[in-house]
Amino acid sequence: MKKILIITLTGLLLAACSDENNNSDVEENNQTTTDTSTDNEEASEEKKIYQIGETAVITSDMYDFDYEVTVDNFELTKEVDGIKIEEFLTGAREEHRFAVVDVTIKNISDESYVPHEMFSANFATEDQLGGEVSNDEFFTEGDKELQPDQEVKGRLVYTTRVDEADTFILKYEFTSDEETHFELPNPES
Structure with a gap:
């Protein structure tokens, strides 16, 4: 026992x-x-996250200068500057749209530069890592030299589907320590 x-x-x-x-x-x-x-x-x-109407001060990771970006408006549309989505995108369907982001870019550095040569903005869904680069033919103002303390307004244009996401993201300085996001709610969802 x-x-x-x-x-x-x-x-x-x-x-x-x-x-x-x-x-x-x-x-x-x-x-x-x-x-x-x-x-x-x-x-x-x-990651710095901004909304439509807010201004972001961003440092160029590659060139080490500061610039400001304000997203003034965002829309999904079937036509930009008289160009229809069906003419621009081969095989476009009913759900395809131009994603148009109205931006103001201000040079707050001491040097002049051409915006399209110095930085770009990627357009993506929330869960997408990279995204796509804008079609520069719609934002010709970005090809002109921008002097210190000057700003330029223009439209960044991408293609997307209206049903792709509830929120889109505009990304500056993608994959750098300065990566900055603008949240763009889908106006058609």
């Missing part, structure tokens, strides 16, 4: 020690998971 009691108590002690080790492993795993999600949140918080 004493042997059975000792074996039973020994088994219970081993089981208790085993549970303690498993619990600490679970706690360690939970801590790791928590740390990872915190890291992901911090990484997404590092």
Whole structure:
């Protein structure tokens, strides 16, 4: 009887020690998971996010100068400057649209530059990593030299589908530490 009691108590002690080790492993795993999600949140918080009407001060990662961008308006349309989406996009369907982003770019650096030569903006859905570059033929103002303290207004034009996303993202300085986003709610969703 004493042997059975000792074996039973020994088994219970081993089981208790085993549970303690498993619990600490679970706690360690939970801590790791928590740390990872915190890291992901911090990484997404590092990206500067703006809304329509807000002005972002952005530093060119490649050329190390500052510029301002304000998204003045965003629309999805079937025609830009008299060009219909069916004429511009081969195989366009009913859901295809031009995504038109009206922007104001201001040179706040000490040097003049041509905006199209110095930076671009990618247009993407929320879950898309890169996105597409604008069709510069619609924003010819971006091909002209911009003097210090001057600004230029124009339209960035992309193609998309009206049903592609509830919110689109305009990205400046993509994949750099200065990556800056503008959230563009889908006006047709």
